[in-house]
Amino acid sequence: MITGNIFLIGFMGTGKSTAARELKKMLHMECMEMDDMIVERQGMPISQIFQKFGEAFFRDLETGLLVELKGKKNMIVSCGGGAVLRPENIGHMKESGKVVLLSATPQTVYGRVKNSTNRPVLNGNMNVEYIQELMEKRREKYEKAADIVIVTDGKTTGQVCDEIIRALEI
Numbered sequence: 001m002i003t004g005n006i007f008l009i010g011f012m013g014t015g016k017s018t019a020a021r022e023l024k025k026m027l028h029m030e031c032m033e034m035d036d037m038i039v040e041r042q043g044m045p046i047s048q049i050f051q052k053f054g055e056a057f058f059r060d061l062e063t064g065l066l067v068e069l070k071g072k073k074n075m076i077v078s079c080g081g082g083a084v085l086r087p088e089n090i091g092h093m094k095e096s097g098k099v100v101l102l103s104a105t106p107q108t109v110y111g112r113v114k115n116s117t118n119r120p121v122l123n124g125n126m127n128v129e130y131i132q133e134l135m136e137k138r139r140e141k142y143e144k145a146a147d148i149v150i151v152t153d154g155k156t157t158g159q160v161c162d163e164i165i166r167a168l169e170i
């Protein structure tokens, strides 16, 4: 039984947003997309936030949102792919819920994000090699933060969500 929040973390293109929307329906819980909330509050797309104010400013907004979420319960939160980069963010997540890591191979990720123009971290580097390199750099942080890990390659959203629910014993 879950009483806190469920945080979906993982690299870009691991299916966090899609799984969060499906879990919302399956579990009748509220859902928050961190990126969407930041975009709505700032009134501009992520690429523009990065361009105008820099990455550190965006990361501060992520931290602020995670602090806010400590006051909420029963929310499914789809985190931005870089939300684990600051150790304090992981602490905020752990204080208010369970952390679910979605994983995928660099090839799978590339297939899912290759047409995206709103992922500044991959600007000019939209290729499998770069994705693999960045994923390796972040791997330890993702794995350290995770309470459970779900591999998403070759699975439908329904299968991924069933596995999450089973693993969390909801």
Ligand code: S3P
Binding pocket: 010, 011, 012, 013, 016, 035, 046, 079, 080, 081, 082, 083, 118, 119, 120, 121
């Ligand atoms: C980022 C991932 C993006 C978004 C921003 C930075 C990252 O979220 O927060 O572009 O550093 O991995 P998604 O994982 O939802 O694409």
